[in-house]
Amino acid sequence: MSPVRPTATVVRPVIFRHRWLALALPFALAMPSVLLAAPGPSGHDHPVPSQVTTGTSGTSLSDNRFRWPGWNKISDTLLMRQYNTRIVLLGSILLGIGAGTVGTFMLLRKRSLVGDVVSHASLPGIAMAFLAIELAYPGKGRSLPVLLFGALLAGLLGVLCTIGIRRFSRIKEDTALAIVLSVFFGIGIALFTIIQKLPTGQVAGLQQFIYGQTASMTSADVGLIGLASILVIAVSAALFKEFGLLCFDEEFGRSHGWPTTWLDLVLMALVVCIAITGLQSVGMLLVVAMLIIPPAAARFWTDRLGSMTVIAAVLGGLSAWLGGVVSSLFARFSAGAVIVLAGTLFFLVSLAFGTRRGLLPRGLRQWSNNRRIGRHDLLRTLYEMLEPRLESSEPDSSDDPLADIHFASDEVLSRRSWTRSRLSRLLDRATRDGLLQAVESGWRLTASGAAEARLVARNHRLWETYLILHADIAPNHVDRDADLIEHVLEPDLVSQLLETVSARYPQMQMPPSPHPLEPGT
Amino acid sequence: MLAATDIFTASFTWLIDDWGKLDTWIVITGALAAMACAIPGSFLVLRRQSMMGDALTHTVLPGIVAAFLLSHYLKTTGWISTDPADPHKAFDATSYTFMFGGALLTGVLTAILTEWVSRRGGVENSAALGVVYTSMFAVGLLTIRLAADSVHIDPDCVLYGNLESVWGGSDQVPRAAWVSGGCLVFNIAMAGCFFKELRISTFDPALATTLGINATLIDYALMGVTAATAVAAFESVGNILVIAMLIVPAATAHLLTDRLWVMLLLAAIIAASTAAIGHVMALSLPPVLMAPFAEQPLLSGVPIDSLDASTSGMMAAAAGGLFVAALFLAPRHGVLVRIGHRFRLSIRISAEDLLGTLYRQDETSRDIPLQTGRRTFAQRYATWRLRRQRLILHSSGQLELTAAGRHAARKLIRAHRLWESYMARHFDVPADHLHETAHKVEHYLDPELRDQLAHELDTPDTDPHGREIPDD
Numbered sequence: 007m008s009p010v011r012p013t014a015t016v017v018r019p020v021i022f023r024h025r026w027l028a029l030a031l032p033f034a035l036a037m038p039s040v041l042l043a044a045p046g047p048s049g050h051d052h053p054v055p056s057q058v059t060t061g062t063s064g065t066s067l068s069d070n071r072f073r074w075p076g077w078n079k080i081s082d083t084l085l086m087r088q089y090n091t092r093i094v095l096l097g098s099i100l101l102g103i104g105a106g107t108v109g110t111f112m113l114l115r116k117r118s119l120v121g122d123v124v125s126h127a128s129l130p131g132i133a134m135a136f137l138a139i140e141l142a143y144p145g146k147g148r149s150l151p152v153l154l155f156g157a158l159l160a161g162l163l164g165v166l167c168t169i170g171i172r173r174f175s176r177i178k179e180d181t182a183l184a185i186v187l188s189v190f191f192g193i194g195i196a197l198f199t200i201i202q203k204l205p206t207g208q209v210a211g212l213q214q215f216i217y218g219q220t221a222s223m224t225s226a227d228v229g230l231i232g233l234a235s236i237l238v239i240a241v242s243a244a245l246f247k248e249f250g251l252l253c254f255d256e257e258f259g260r261s262h263g264w265p266t267t268w269l270d271l272v273l274m275a276l277v278v279c280i281a282i283t284g285l286q287s288v289g290m291l292l293v294v295a296m297l298i299i300p301p302a303a304a305r306f307w308t309d310r311l312g313s314m315t316v317i318a319a320v321l322g323g324l325s326a327w328l329g330g331v332v333s334s335l336f337a338r339f340s341a342g343a344v345i346v347l348a349g350t351l352f353f354l355v356s357l358a359f360g361t362r363r364g365l366l367p368r369g370l371r372q373w374s375n376n377r378r379i380g381r382h383d384l385l386r387t388l389y390e391m392l393e394p395r396l397e398s399s400e401p402d403s404s405d406d407p408l409a410d411i412h413f414a415s416d417e418v419l420s421r422r423s424w425t426r427s428r429l430s431r432l433l434d435r436a437t438r439d440g441l442l443q444a445v446e447s448g449w450r451l452t453a454s455g456a457a458e459a460r461l462v463a464r465n466h467r468l469w470e471t472y473l474i475l476h477a478d479i480a481p482n483h484v485d486r487d488a489d490l491i492e493h494v495l496e497p498d499l500v501s502q503l504l505e506t507v508s509a510r511y512p513q514m515q516m517p518p519s520p521h522p523l524e525p526g527t
Numbered sequence: 528m529l530a531a532t533d534i535f536t537a538s539f540t541w542l543i544d545d546w547g548k549l550d551t552w553i554v555i556t557g558a559l560a561a562m563a564c565a566i567p568g569s570f571l572v573l574r575r576q577s578m579m580g581d582a583l584t585h586t587v588l589p590g591i592v593a594a595f596l597l598s599h600y601l602k603t604t605g606w607i608s609t610d611p612a613d614p615h616k617a618f619d620a621t622s623y624t625f626m627f628g629g630a631l632l633t634g635v636l637t638a639i640l641t642e643w644v645s646r647r648g649g650v651e652n653s654a655a656l657g658v659v660y661t662s663m664f665a666v667g668l669l670t671i672r673l674a675a676d677s678v679h680i681d682p683d684c685v686l687y688g689n690l691e692s693v694w695g696g697s698d699q700v701p702r703a704a705w706v707s708g709g710c711l712v713f714n715i716a717m718a719g720c721f722f723k724e725l726r727i728s729t730f731d732p733a734l735a736t737t738l739g740i741n742a743t744l745i746d747y748a749l750m751g752v753t754a755a756t757a758v759a760a761f762e763s764v765g766n767i768l769v770i771a772m773l774i775v776p777a778a779t780a781h782l783l784t785d786r787l788w789v790m791l792l793l794a795a796i797i798a799a800s801t802a803a804i805g806h807v808m809a810l811s812l813p814p815v816l817m818a819p820f821a822e823q824p825l826l827s828g829v830p831i832d833s834l835d836a837s838t839s840g841m842m843a844a845a846a847g848g849l850f851v852a853a854l855f856l857a858p859r860h861g862v863l864v865r866i867g868h869r870f871r872l873s874i875r876i877s878a879e880d881l882l883g884t885l886y887r888q889d890e891t892s893r894d895i896p897l898q899t900g901r902r903t904f905a906q907r908y909a910t911w912r913l914r915r916q917r918l919i920l921h922s923s924g925q926l927e928l929t930a931a932g933r934h935a936a937r938k939l940i941r942a943h944r945l946w947e948s949y950m951a952r953h954f955d956v957p958a959d960h961l962h963e964t965a966h967k968v969e970h971y972l973d974p975e976l977r978d979q980l981a982h983e984l985d986t987p988d989t990d991p992h993g994r995e996i997p998d999d
Binding site: 113116117118119122141144171174175176177178180181183184185187188189190191192193194195196197198199200203291294295297298299301302305306338339340342343344346347349350353357363365 | 648778809
């Protein structure tokens with residue numbers, strides 16, 4: 007039975023309304039990249055080696071002293087006066103943006119490490135492409151597009167192998183990834199050692215696929231990275247809703263007839279694209295990091311897929327910029343590693359301060375929540391304590407009779423298992439909030455305090471009564487349940503409860519407690 | 528030991544003409560390193576932490592660099608003495624001690640950091656691993672560059688290993704073989720001593736905790752040991768290829784057996800054979816592969832026999848080859864075995880269905896259409912086999928049951944109708960829905976179960992549709 011194709015009648019979730027905006031983004035990116043990649047004013051056709059560092063395998067280490075950069079150098083770097091700096095920065099920023107975008111989907115699909123596998127698995131493809139061209143057209147083996155095509159094929163083959171292994175054997179996903187990664191990489195290394203023994207195979211140009219030569223990036227490389235990033239962003243924007251579906255509910259998508267397998271493959275192909283183009287210019291490590299770290303950082307800031315993608319792209323670009331600038335300022339910092347560490351820095355900042363899931367905002371939310379709960383507990387205790395005295399008390403000048411009753415703090419202690427210091431903290435805080443007032447014989451509630459105490463106690467009793475009426479829970483068991491829920495009851499829920507409960511307690515603003523209120527219960 | 532290697536060398540000489548002592552030592556060192564890796568690797572595979580192996584082989588880098596820096600510092604300040612014969616020797620006992628210590632610590636640190644990022648930060652586990660390991664690797668790379676004047680670590684050597692230069696030519700056991708062998712013995716001892724704890728915490732961490740075994744501690748210990756093993760092995764098989772030796776033999780063994788100790792043993796055997804096969808491949812495969820292109824300008828001036836590939840790369844390739852072989856040929860979990868099993872089942876079901884249809888045709892003396900549309904291969908094969916077994920006959924364009932075929936069909940029809948009766952009695956299923964289920968279940972009811980059903984139903988004569996239930 008063929009799956010039902012989605013038709014116009016199927017309600018497609020609207021996730022991203024302004025699709026045209028996302029489509030415009032790549033062009034907005036493309037413009038400056040065209041302008042900046044143009045040769046500099048001095049007319050260099052080829053980048054000259056400058057103070058930008060060489061890659062990790064660089065050998066020129068004659069200058070071993072650590073040196074702070076001069077002001078001129080800082081301004082040169084920041085203003086991108088050097089052609090070389092400009093190229094390197096632009097290339098890594100574009101890669102960061104593209105990788106951040108596609109990495110978001112991979113992160114949400116819990117496939118972050120696929121980029122790792124792809125970049126390792128592409129190695130034999132590069133070697134084979136080199137050998138194939140050398141055999142067909144001797145001397146032309148280092149043609150970049152063909153090498154990248156070989157890498158692309160091998161990377162895709164690697165991805166398909168992981169899927170195959172997972173599907174046709176008892177081997178789990180993580181092991182399948184590790185097997186493909188290591189075996190492909192091993193074959194690649196073996197092929198490279200053969201190539202090295204050939205007369206034409208002085209593989210300086212091929213070696214860089216492993217480490218990358220961030221510093222010797224050319225404008226052609228930048229163009230290629232830009233192309234890949236634009237492709238990634240355009241496809242992500244065009245298939246945004248579909249990818250979102252894939253990330254969050256693949257089964258649902260399949261049951262509605264979406265071609266999830268194909269979508270998955272398209273997503274994988276995007277990862278392969280960005281990983282392969284990044285590979286030859288910035289190296290494996292950086293590609294893997296760029297695919298994982300910015301999206302993981304972006305997750306701390308938002309719960310929405312659209313904003314998460316944008317934030318991940320921005321963070322990817324920012325960390326590439328920061329890392330590129332720092333590595334060109336300090337002669338011995340290799341760009342790839344510094345960019346990774348810049349990403350890590352942004353990750354740590356997000357981990358600490360991210361507005362949605364960051365540790366600090368989450369801790370703050372929890373802290374204020376605890377304060378609110380403490381205040382509610384105090385007010386309800388006071389209300390329950392003072393309620394029996396309402397009838398006996400003389401109506402005073404003020405509006406609320408509850409606010410006229412004086413009480414001592416020891417009375418509260420007898421009803422709650424609070425320590426004396428906790429109680430005094432609660433009382434102090436409530437006084438500062440204007441809910442309590444210290445008088446000579448102890449304390450009394452203010453008008454607003456009395457109002458809030460009524461509210462809290464009413465919510466508590468409403469929920470208790472509701473539990474007794476509708477959940478069939480014994481009256482002496484409802485107090486604890488209600489204690490948990492009373493702090494989060496919304497006003498409209500309260501009015502609904504009031505409606506439900508008023509059948510039993512007609513015309514009552516404050517229902518009586520459904521169970522005895524004795525000190526210490 | 529040395530005499531044994533001579534015999535080993537001799538036994539390979541027939542395979543490859545210029546097999547020498549160096550080749551023997553390469554195989555032995557590689558095998559020791561691979562076996563040392565296979566033991567913690569098996570546990571990684573079973574605990575679904577294979578990518579942790581990948582991460583650990585990267586994160587040991589900062590640990591090694593830090594250890595080197597520390598031992599260098601201690602030597603220059605005179606806290607520990609240097610080898611008087613060769614004061615600038617990079618690898619001596621002290622360095623090794625520091626290196627293993629550093630690796631152990633970074634292994635544990637990786638595990639702790641990943642755990643923390645994923646639990647406290649709410650980051651998905653594999654992403655947390657990716658963040659931690661790329662960051663730590665970057666720190667290691669930077670430190671190497673910054674400390675290049677005091678530490679001489681060649682990243683190439685760390686990443687690819689150099690098995691070819693393992694043996695200096697003297698009549699001594701090479702250092703890498705000692706290190707790998709020592710690591711192997713240590714790993715065997717650890718696995719032996721804590722076998723029970725490892726097994727329980729691998730398969731059921733919650734049970735391990737209730738039994739008073741600290742599963743977290745075992746996890747960290749495993750990570751530390753894995754990292755130390757990676758360090759021991761990377762000198763010979765290379766840092767990144769260590770992951771091949773950690774995971775691939777273990778995964779291959781996992782396909783072959785369901786018992787833990789058998790798996791460990793098989794993984795070690797596979798790992799050792801990987802080294803031998805890998806080295807033979809490295810020597811013999813490139814000339815064979817390149818031979819057709821010998822006339823090409825690409826190979827001009829290169830004697831084809833001089834081509835060889837990196838042994839560690841070929842070891843990974845050989846491990847991959849063995850894995851693929853196991854994937855298809857494994858006795859219980861292999862793809863071919865399962866395909867064969869499924870095919871035999873579909874043949875049996877097709878044959879039984881045909882018998883049942885012919886039986887019903889005889890019973891009602893009505894022509895029931897056998898099969899509309901195209902018949903599958905299994906159905907055609909089943910028909911052919913039934914005819915060969917003389918269970919059905921082909922007479923005047925019609926298929927007919929023989930006496931033996933009738934006997935076989937009665938069993939099936941009996942199972943079908945008994946199941947229908949059982950369903951009608953015990954489940955609230957309408958009569959026109961009984962057939963579908965019974966049609967599937969009939970193939971799986973053996974004589975014993977048929978008797979039990981008949982007994983339970985007080986030996987009924989007819990099914991809910993009123994048709995006769997034949998005897999066996």
